[in-house]
Amino acid sequence: MEVLIGVMLLLLVLGMPIAYALGLSSLVYVLTCTDMSPMIVAQRVCVGADSLVLLALPFFLLAGEIMNASGITRRLTRLALAIIGPPRGGLSYVVVAVNMLVAMVSGAAIASAAAVGSTMIPMMERKGYPRGYAAALNAAAATMGPIIPPSVGFIIYASVSGASVGKLFLAGTVPGMLLAAGTLAVCAWIAYRHGYPGGERHSRCELWASLRSAVPALLMPVIILGGIFGGLVTPTEAGALAVGYGLLAGFCFYRSLHLRDLPGILLVTARRTASIMLIIACASCFGFLITREVDAGQFIGLFQSLTQSRSLLLLMLLGLILVLGMVMEGGSIMIILTPLLLPVLNAYQINVVHFGVVFQLGIMIGLLTPPVGMLLFVISGISRVSVRTIVHNLRPFYVMLVILLLLITFFPDISLWLVEGAAGRLK
Numbered sequence: 001m002e003v004l005i006g007v008m009l010l011l012l013v014l015g016m017p018i019a020y021a022l023g024l025s026s027l028v029y030v031l032t033c034t035d036m037s038p039m040i041v042a043q044r045v046c047v048g049a050d051s052l053v054l055l056a057l058p059f060f061l062l063a064g065e066i067m068n069a070s071g072i073t074r075r076l077t078r079l080a081l082a083i084i085g086p087p088r089g090g091l092s093y094v095v096v097a098v099n100m101l102v103a104m105v106s107g108a109a110i111a112s113a114a115a116v117g118s119t120m121i122p123m124m125e126r127k128g129y130p131r132g133y134a135a136a137l138n139a140a141a142a143t144m145g146p147i148i149p150p151s152v153g154f155i156i157y158a159s160v161s162g163a164s165v166g167k168l169f170l171a172g173t174v175p176g177m178l179l180a181a182g183t184l185a186v187c188a189w190i191a192y193r194h195g196y197p198g199g200e201r202h203s204r205c206e207l208w209a210s211l212r213s214a215v216p217a218l219l220m221p222v223i224i225l226g227g228i229f230g231g232l233v234t235p236t237e238a239g240a241l242a243v244g245y246g247l248l249a250g251f252c253f254y255r256s257l258h259l260r261d262l263p264g265i266l267l268v269t270a271r272r273t274a275s276i277m278l279i280i281a282c283a284s285c286f287g288f289l290i291t292r293e294v295d296a297g298q299f300i301g302l303f304q305s306l307t308q309s310r311s312l313l314l315l316m317l318l319g320l321i322l323v324l325g326m327v328m329e330g331g332s333i334m335i336i337l338t339p340l341l342l343p344v345l346n347a348y349q350i351n352v353v354h355f356g357v358v359f360q361l362g363i364m365i366g367l368l369t370p371p372v373g374m375l376l377f378v379i380s381g382i383s384r385v386s387v388r389t390i391v392h393n394l395r396p397f398y399v400m401l402v403i404l405l406l407l408i409t410f411f412p413d414i415s416l417w418l419v420e421g422a423a424g425r426l427k
Contacts, residue, residue, distance in 0.1 A: 003028070003029050003033050004025055004026065004033075004286070004289055004293075005025075007024070007025040007028050007029065008021050008022060008025035018279060018328065018329045018332055019275075019278040019281075019282045020282070022282040022286040022332060023045065023282035023285065023286075025286065026041050026286050026289055030289070044285035044288045045282060045284070046281070048280055048281040048284020048288075049277050049280060049281040049284070052236070053235075053236075054156070054159050054277070055236050056155050056165065056235045057152055057155050057239075058239075059236065059240050059242065059243055060106060060108070060155075060242065061106070061108065061276075062246075062266070063106065063220075063242035063243050064105055064106030064107070065111075065265045065268055066246035066247060066257070067105050067106065067115075067220065067246055068111075068115045069257060069261055069265050070246065070249060070250030070254055070256050071254055071256045072105075072216075072217040072246070072249065072254075073098065073115045073116065073119070074119065075210070075213050075214045076098050076101045076214055076217055076218075077094065077116070077120070078210045078213065078214070079210045079211055079213070079218075080093075080097040080098050080101075081094055081200075081210075082202040082206050082210040082211075083097075083207065084199055085200070085201050085202060086198045086200065086201045087198055088192060088195075088198045089188060089190070089191025089196045089197075089198070090197075090199025090200075091120070091123065091124050091129065091199060092129075092137055092187035092190070092191055092196070093184060093199075094199070095116060095124075095137050095138055095141050095187075096137075096183050096184050098116050099116050099138075100148060100180050101221065102115055102116060102145070103144045103145040103146075103147075103176070104149070104220075105150075105220050105221055105224065105242060105246075107145060107149070107150040107151045107152045107153075107154075107155075108145050108146065109145040109364065109367055109374075110142075110374060110375065110378055111272075112141075112144070112145040113138060113142035113145075113375055113379055113382070114378060114382065116142070117139075117142070117378075117379055117383065118382050120134070121135055121138055121379075121382060121383045124137075128196070128197045130393075131383060132385050132389040132392070133393050135383035136379075136390050136391075136392075136393030136397065137183075137187065137397075138382075139376060139390060139394065140186075140394060140397035140401075142375055142379075143179065143365075143367065143375070143401070144176055144179050144183075146364060147175055147179055147360060148172060148173070148179075148180075149170070149172050149173060149228070150238065150239070151168070151169065151360065152276070153331070153360045154169060154172060154360060156276075156280060156331050156335065157338065157356045159280075160284075160334060160338040161338050161342060161356065162352075163352045163353050165235040166229075166234070167353045167419050168357070169228055169235065170418045170422060171354065171356070171415040171416060171419050173418055174414055174417075174418060175357055175404070175408050175415050178407075178408075178414070179361075179404060182403075182404050186396050186400050216249045217249065219245070220242060220245055223238075223242070223245055224241065227241060229422060279331050279332055283331065283332040283336055284335055286332075286335075286336055287337075287338075287339050290336065290340065291339045299343065300344055300347045303347075304347070310348045310349070310350065313344070313348055313350075314350070314409050317355075318362055318406075320337075321333065321337075321362035321363065322362055322369075324366070325365060325369055326366060326370070326372060327371070328366075328372065329374070330366060333363060334359060334363070338359075341355075351416060353415070353416065354415050354416055357415045358405070361404070361405050365398070365402070370387060370391060376391065
């Protein structure tokens with residue numbers, strides 16, 4: 001196993017993409033340290049991508065692209081600006097509100113950051129906000145994407161753990177709202193501390209016009225989440241429904257989408273889906289080889305020799321997730337670690353759905369952490385602000401995220417009470 005992990009780390013240090021590093025290290029390990037046929041690598045890569053649960057992933061990614069291309073994000077921003085109005089730091093609150101609404105459709109942090117950040121960062125700079133703060137806020141707010149349902153991260157976790165996607169979506173609802181509230185609280189503190197400008201007061205006519213324009217957009221998350229939580233559709237069916245409604249809104253309601261736009265939208269979605277699926281497939285092979293070499297009983301015994309306390313175990317797992325999040329992509333961490341941790345979670349009687357929410361929030365902190373934090377690089381490219389400056393401005397958001405992570409970890413009812421009340425209705 002030392003060869004497997006060592007080759008993977010070496011390839012990452014050399015700058016190889018994570019998917020190729022996982023796949024090639026698996027092939028090297030099979031050829032040099034086992035008597036298995038190298039065909040096992042190809043087979044496990046195919047098995048890793050062959051999951052019915054993962055069928056929902058391209059649908060939600062496509063729905064997010066349609067939403068951006070048809071101007072839904074722009075209309076949601078206009079509505080948030082009209083509602084929030086004059087309070088000090090008003091544009092900060094708009095960023096959080098729009099990211100929350102976009103998260104209810106796209107389920108991906110990178111998509112939220114690109115869609116909202118490209119509009120709001122220049123707008124905030126024109127109104128007198130420091131560009132570094134605007135970039136940091138958009139990065140922090142984008143972490144709501146994979147926590148508030150629907151979530152691409154929960155879909156990946158469900159495909160590996162066997163947990164219900166619907167239960168994971170429901171479990172992420174309250175933590176997602178707490179994340180939004182925490183981000184708003186940090187924004188308010190920073191706005192009053194630094195004297196950031198207030199928003200503009202809008203007339204009732206503008207408020208009514210922006211609301212009327214945004215109604216079809218607001219119906220999109222209602223259809224998705226209402227269908228899932230009402231037990232009317234599965235998450236995969238909800239993703240397909242979101243795509244259909246997005247096309248209807250773009251072509252018929254707003255008439256801002258044209259047939260010539262579809263090839264570009266489909267191409268971007270295909271590329272993003274292929275990138276994520278390649279990572280999932282290669283990480284699945286890598287994880288299979290690790291779990292093959294690690295005896296579950298010995299692995300449980302290792303943790304039990306360190307602590308018998310469930311709280312201390314959770315702290316150790318949080319530390320492991322946060323450290324790995326600094327150097328690895330989130331989906332890879334989930335697919336590699338989850339099969340190893342499932343026997344440990346069962347031995348310590350830790351709810352798999354609850355741990356999925358904790359796992360996802362820990363990975364979101366990793367997205368904001370150098371040297372591999374993808375959100376940092378996406379926002380840096382959009383805003384033309386250095387990663388170092390963004391990290392400096394993120395410090396109060398880091399504190400809020402860690403406090404929220406600990407709160408959700410040690411008070412599982414925060415994420416599970418909705419699941420316990422409505423799980424019987426989920427498909």
